[in-house]
Amino acid sequence: MKSSHASLVKSPLSLAAGALVVAVLAFAQEPQPTEATAAPSSRASVTLFTNVRIFDGVSSELSPPSHVLVRGNKIERISADPIPTDRRADTTIIDGSGRTLMPGLIDAHVHTMMESIQLMKGLTADSGYVNLVAARAAEKQLMRGFTTVRDLGGASFSLKQAIDEGLHLGPRIYPSGATISQTGGHGDFRLPNDVPRDSGAPLTYLEKSGMTIVADGAEEVLKRSREQLMKGATQLKLMAGGGVSSNYDPLDVAQYTTAEFSAAVSAADNWGTYVTVHAYTPKAIRAAVEAGV
Numbered sequence: 001m002k003s004s005h006a007s008l009v010k011s012p013l014s015l016a017a018g019a020l021v022v023a024v025l026a027f028a029q030e031p032q033p034t035e036a037t038a039a040p041s042s043r044a045s046v047t048l049f050t051n052v053r054i055f056d057g058v059s060s061e062l063s064p065p066s067h068v069l070v071r072g073n074k075i076e077r078i079s080a081d082p083i084p085t086d087r088r089a090d091t092t093i094i095d096g097s098g099r100t101l102m103p104g105l106i107d108a109h110v111h112t113m114m115e116s117i118q119l120m121k122g123l124t125a126d127s128g129y130v131n132l133v134a135a136r137a138a139e140k141q142l143m144r145g146f147t148t149v150r151d152l153g154g155a156s157f158s159l160k161q162a163i164d165e166g167l168h169l170g171p172r173i174y175p176s177g178a179t180i181s182q183t184g185g186h187g188d189f190r191l192p193n194d195v196p197r198d199s200g201a202p203l204t205y206l207e208k209s210g211m212t213i214v215a216d217g218a219e220e221v222l223k224r225s226r227e228q229l230m231k232g233a234t235q236l237k238l239m240a241g242g243g244v245s246s247n248y249d250p251l252d253v254a255q256y257t258t259a260e261f262s263a264a265v266s267a268a269d270n271w272g273t274y275v276t277v278h279a280y281t282p283k284a285i286r287a288a289v290e291a292g293v
Contacts, residue, residue: 007050008187044072045090048083052096055101067278068101076289104147104171112138112173113211119245123189127155138170148172152276153179153187153237155210160232176209176237176276177228178213180221180264183230184248185255186239186278187212219254225267236268238293241284254284 041236047070054063069077069085077083085091113130114138122130138159141149149171151160160173183188189206190197196222197214207213210231215224225236240256242249249255261275268275269292277288 001264002051013205020187022202026085027041043090045092046071046085046088047092047094047098048085049094049101050082052101053098054078055100055102057120065098066101087099089099102145105145106148107132107141108150109145109152110141110149111154112149112151112156112159122211123206126233130209135162135168135170138163138167138173142171148174150174150176150235152176152210152235152278153212157210157232175232176235177231177233178207178224179238179239179278180213180215180224180228182255182260184213184214185214186241186243186246186249188246189216190214207216216260218259219255221260222263225264229267229271233273234272236264236275238264238275238277239293240279240286240288241281243278245278252281254281254287256287258287258291259291261288265292 049070051065051066052068054066054068056063061283064080067079067081067083068075069079069083085093087093093224116131117125117130134156137261151173153176155178156173157177158171158176159168160167160175163170163173170230179187189212191206194204213224213227215221221238228236238256238261240253240254240261242253242255244251261277275288275293277284277293279288
């Protein structure tokens with residue numbers, strides 16, 4: 001499935017980072033100890049980068065040749081002079097050979113479960129297969145330098161858990177859970193003969209698998225919003241307008257009413273978070289903003 005987010009960053013500078021950025025990612029993905037099991041700071045793993053030029057995202061210039069010491073998941077010291085460190089078994093020393101060291105990139109709009117699979121496979125394949133495809137794509141994304149992504153729709157909770165627990169390589173995922181769509185909206189992938197759907201009728205396969213959910217009316221939107229928050233969504237995603245990968249809604253249509261948007265906004269606000277929307281047209285954008293998105 002194709003998502004309508006911006007292209008991945010591929011600047012000469014990010015390419016120059018090359019294998020060095022990949023090395024940073026390896027320790028960045030280590031599962032973090034809980035308070036009960038945390039080891040003393042003296043035993044935290046140590047990574048020392050030597051002979052690197054640092055791009056910090058603030059200055060337009062690279063630093064002179066420098067050395068960076070990372071203990072656990074925190075940068076402890078940056079110095080132009082060599083940094084003494086114990087060469088223990090849990091110490092990793094990486095010679096940058098003058099290459100660029102830079103912060104991890106952040107992609108604020110991805111669909112981890114959908115963007116690397118053909119539309120028909122994504123709609124019909126077993127969820128296990130979809131997760132395996134997404135896991136491979138997540139690792140590739142990490143290797144491109146993206147250490148954090150905001151997933152704006154899809155059943156990415158299991159993949160996030162596997163990455164957080166160190167079972168698989170991938171960026172940190174901030175999941176939205178299932179996209180919430182009106183009937184005939186951008187997240188409605190039912191067949192024409194699936195409607196009308198009786199009240200209380202069983203959910204479709206995509207709805208049960210957590211990819212998308214159809215909700216009409218403020219009460220239904222409120223319920224589905226709360227379900228995603230219960231499952232661990234860090235923000236919500238509603239479909240406010242038409243799209244290119246859905247069958248029934250032209251690109252220029254607006255979706256959902258003020259009351260329906262407000263229901264989701266209320267649920268998110270009570271949870272200390274926010275609502276995002278898929279929208280192209282000024283009408284769809286204004287409707288969402290006026291409802292508090």
